[in-house]
Amino acid sequence: xxxxxxxxxxxxxxxxxxxxxxxxxxxxxxxxxxxxxxxxxxxxxxxxxxxxxxxxxxxxxxxxxxxxxxxxxxxxxxxxxxxxxxxxxxxxxxxxxxxxxxxxxxxxxxxx
Numbered sequence: 001x002x003x004x005x006x007x008x009x010x011x012x013x014x015x016x017x018x019x020x021x022x023x024x025x026x027x028x029x030x031x032x033x034x035x036x037x038x039x040x041x042x043x044x045x046x047x048x049x050x051x052x053x054x055x056x057x058x059x060x061x062x063x064x065x066x067x068x069x070x071x072x073x074x075x076x077x078x079x080x081x082x083x084x085x086x087x088x089x090x091x092x093x094x095x096x097x098x099x100x101x102x103x104x105x106x107x108x109x110x111x112x
Contacts, residue, residue: 012039012055012056012057013055013056013058013059013060014053014054014055015029015053015054015055015056015060016053016054017053024071025068025069025070025071026068026069027060027065027067027068027069028065028066028067028068028069029060029064029065029066030064030066031056031060031064036057037056037057037058038054038056038057039054039055039056039057070104071104072102072104072105072108073105075101075102075104075105076104076105076108076109078105079105079106079109080109084109085109085112088106088109088110089109089110089112091110093106093109094106
């Protein structure tokens with residue numbers, strides 16, 4: 001979700017069905033199709049399934065947020081699925097603790 005004014009858009013919150021790059025924090029949320037905050041094109045459940053982007057005329061409320069994903073989650077999940085957590089705990093990846101890309105995931109693995 002983000003607010004945009006760059007190309008003359010209205011002051012709204014933009015959202016997408018696409019997972020953003022692995023370098024951004026993003027929130028997964030759920031709101032009713034009849035909610036009046038949907039932009040006019042998407043209001044009343046007229047959300048085309050093939051469309052990825054939509055907008056809201058107000059904020060998403062905290063209770064509507066299902067999950068928040070941080071960039072390190074992708075790397076941590078990769079380590080988990082690849083069986084690398086025990087190696088991380090043993091210190092095999094300590095050399096990359098200071099890197100921005102993998103450091104947070106390795107720190108999380110060591111703490112788990």
